[in-house]
Amino acid sequence: MSSLAVNVELPELQNPLMPYLRQDRIPHIWCPGCGIGTSLNAFIRALDEMQFDLNKLAVVSGIGCTGRVAGYLNVDSFHTTHGRAIPFATGLKLGNPDLKVVVYSGDGDLFAIGGNHFIHAARRNMDLFVVCVNNFTYGMTGGQVAPTTPLGATQTTMPYGNFEPPFNLPYLADSCGAVYVARWTVYHVRQLTRAFKEGLSKKGFVFLEVLSPCPTLYSRRNRLGDGVEQLKYYKEKSVVKNGADTRDVGLSFQGDIVVGTFVNRERPTWLEAMNEHFSQRFGDRYQPYGVHRED
Amino acid sequence: MVDEPTKKAKGTIILNKEICKGCSFCIDFCPTHCLEFSKDFNRKGYHYPVLARPEDCTGCDLCGLYCPDYAIFGVKFKDLEKLAQKAPAA
Secondary structure (H helix, E strand, O other): OOHHHHOOOOHHHHEEEHHEEOOOHHHOOOOOOOOOHHHHHHHHHHHHOOOOOHHHHOOOOOOOOHHHHHHHHHHHHEEOOOOOOHHHHHHHHHHOOOOOOEEEEHHHHHHHHHHHHHHHHHHHOOOOEEEEEEEEOOOOOOOOEEEOOOOOOOEEEEEEEOOOOHHHHHHHHHHHOEEEEEHHHHHHHHHHHHHHHHHHHHOOOOOEEEEOOOOOOHHHHHHOOOOHHHHHHHHEEEEEEEOOOOHOOOOOOOOOEEEEEEEEEEOOOOEEEEEEEEHEEEHHHHOOOOOOOOO | OOOOOOOOOOEEEOHHHHHHHOOOOOHHHOOOEEEEEEEEOOOOOOEEHHHHHHHHHHOOOOHHHHOOOOOEEEEEEEHHHHHHHOOOOO
């Protein structure tokens, strides 16, 4: 026992996260300094710490850099068309209500092309866990202005600075009716892991925004340095305010970042509301859907 | 292979240097600053982290939590045997 480090052949030891990944696809295509890998790392650790039953998990991604998460995770996953991750996940959830469906996608996919699906899934309180990795730009297509690009940031299609006001994503999710809204950055790895655990165990529409550096496009166009420089900026400028009013958590270019769990409330999910409504309407003639499996 | 641990070292890192992309997250955010860039390159041309001050490593695994490429993780010496038993099944 005392001379363990000498006896054990260290190179044969494998990263404990590797069983959760499709190892034939590793190394992944994300750039050096990109935060998507770190956010996925936190997600896998949350699954590992919860001992989550992987047969009851489905991961759905859209298109984009973050959309490749579904391809790297060694669970049941689907890589959908652009922006349609939430409709696909809704169908998956309603087809098999005992699945936990996680939508893991980027800001361009969820809020530009799929923005309409997002607000309606939140309005219905569909039982989904939506993770949005927000890197303020369209990474895969070359750094165009996204609906989350802060005012004043330079992008390929806005060479003199962006003048379009961006979305405040937690406020959007909150006002549409999400039951859990949180924002963390990839600097806050432990809090992010905890937020993933809370999101995986929460019922209803859960929204988690993860701020992530994009060193190749967003940071380079704005001369903000590499991924580490952005993480240091997150470390300096982020303020933890749990329960903050989501109207006040908007982001500005290199300004303060309010992080934390903003909303945590209870509302009947779409399936519960449907079962209750039809049970009241039709009494014993109605067979509740998905209830017998939910224990 | 890891250096011969001194009495102070509580843990070590395990690195798969071929999948490292040299982003330096682990080097910059190591709580004890025991990592440094290597002098030589891996097969893809990146500098990978090396345990420059092995006596300072506590095996806290924060490098493993930050690593976007799943290349590095820390382990405490007391957990090494448990991990080695788990490895073949994984």
